[in-house]
Amino acid sequence: MTLKAPIRILADENMPMIDRMCEGLGEVVLRPGRHITPADLVDIDALLVRSVTRVDEALLRDSPVRFVGTATIGTDHLDLEYLNRVGISHGSAPGCNAEAVVDYVLSAVFLLAEQQGFDPCRLTWGVVGVGNVGGRLASRLQAMGCHVLLNDPLRAKNESGFTCLESVLSDADIVCLHTPLTRQGDAPTYHLFNESRLKQLRPDAVLLNAGRGPVIDNVALLNVAQQRPDLQLIMDVWEHEPQVSLPLAEHCKLISPHIAGYSLDGKIRGSYMVYQALAKCIGATEQQSLQTFLPATAAGAVAVEHLSPAQVMRQVYDPGVDDSLLRATLTSCATQAEAFDRLRREYRVRREFSSLQVQAGQQSSLYQAMGFKLAEPTDLP
Numbered sequence: 177m178t179l180k181a182p183i184r185i186l187a188d189e190n191m192p193m194i195d196r197m198c199e200g201l202g203e204v205v206l207r208p209g210r211h212i213t214p215a216d217l218v219d220i221d222a223l224l225v226r227s228v229t230r231v232d233e234a235l236l237r238d239s240p241v242r243f244v245g246t247a248t249i250g251t252d253h254l255d256l257e258y259l260n261r262v263g264i265s266h267g268s269a270p271g272c273n274a275e276a277v278v279d280y281v282l283s284a285v286f287l288l289a290e291q292q293g294f295d296p297c298r299l300t301w302g303v304v305g306v307g308n309v310g311g312r313l314a315s316r317l318q319a320m321g322c323h324v325l326l327n328d329p330l331r332a333k334n335e336s337g338f339t340c341l342e343s344v345l346s347d348a349d350i351v352c353l354h355t356p357l358t359r360q361g362d363a364p365t366y367h368l369f370n371e372s373r374l375k376q377l378r379p380d381a382v383l384l385n386a387g388r389g390p391v392i393d394n395v396a397l398l399n400v401a402q403q404r405p406d407l408q409l410i411m412d413v414w415e416h417e418p419q420v421s422l423p424l425a426e427h428c429k430l431i432s433p434h435i436a437g438y439s440l441d442g443k444i445r446g447s448y449m450v451y452q453a454l455a456k457c458i459g460a461t462e463q464q465s466l467q468t469f470l471p472a473t474a475a476g477a478v479a480v481e482h483l484s485p486a487q488v489m490r491q492v493y494d495p496g497v498d499d500s501l502l503r504a505t506l507t508s509c510a511t512q513a514e515a516f517d518r519l520r521r522e523y524r525v526r527r528e529f530s531s532l533q534v535q536a537g538q539q540s541s542l543y544q545a546m547g548f549k550l551a552e553p554t555d556l557p
Contacts, residue, residue, distance in 0.1 A: 267453025
């Protein structure tokens with residue numbers, strides 16, 4: 177079946193601007209993504225979701241849906257085999273929030289470093305999964321002068337410069353996970369970090385997961401954390417979210433409710449990429465550019481002379497806020513999962529590092545490498 181405008185579109189209510197973007201394509205209905213059911217799709221032509229919606233035969237059977245788009249980098253919540261088999265077109269938003277996730281990683285690690293008195297730039301970083309997010313993180317870290325070990329077995333088949341996972345575990349002081357979630361193929365990532373591998377982390381290592389929760393066996397992680405109080409855990413994603421293990425959270429230095437990529441810029445970019453894919457599918461001409469929907473950058477510039485990098489980062493994003501908000505929900509088992517979703521749904525406006533102009537003087541190259549925009553002379557007070 178070929179779709180032609182106008183069509184009926186059902187979209188996750190947490191996709192900002194999606195109704196404005198798609199208004200020229202047809203009627204847009206907004207629903208909470210985690211609660212979309214087959215009954216919602218009886219007269220829907222296109223379904224636009226985020227990662228909280230599992231899209232498979234059980235959801236789509238007997239529906240008229242002919243296009244599925246996800247405003248996320250990953251597609252593990254889509255049954256692509258089923259979509260391809262029944263001829264449903266699909267699209268995603270690779271890289272839409274990659275910069276925001278990198279901002280999150282740097283903010284979290286530099287906050288931890290400030291609290292514990294170490295310099296992240298003098299340590300060895302390990303990046304596991306060097307795709308849209310991991311590749312950008314590696315590029316920023318290398319520009320900052322950090323020593324970076326890259327692990328990506330699929331890319332390593334055809335490219336040089338990659339390190340085996342065992343070497344990353346033994347040699348990296350900070351290990352960041354940015355793999356997709358896969359259960360089959362040459363390099364499945366489900367429970368990639370099992371108990372055996374977790375035990376191989378070097379003393380005082382920082383382990384950060386801002387990729388997919390089940391890449392780490394969370395039961396094994398709790399067992400190892402109980403035996404290894406030296407490990408520094410930063411967790412944005414959880415194996416059974418929206419359920420979060422309270423005992424595991426208590427062993428983490430920083431926690432958050434799967435919001436690493438939740439910048440306003442990234443969300444709008446994700447919505448726009450899905451809109452583009454849908455417009456192409458139905459042969460419609462895009463009416464407005466992405467810049468139409470992105471907010472303006474902040475006026476003026478911040479002088480960083482007397483500020484630490486962590487303090488400058490907090491001018492844009494403070495991971496301690498998300499840590500406090502999530503921890504406050506964990507003692508009420510009856511409503512914890514609902515509160516997890518509410519934190520995501522009602523997430524505050526957060527911009528990316530590039531929205532902040534800095535006056536950095538001799539540190540200009542460092543702050544530019546981190547992702548901030550250097551102030552032009554006309555922007556200075």
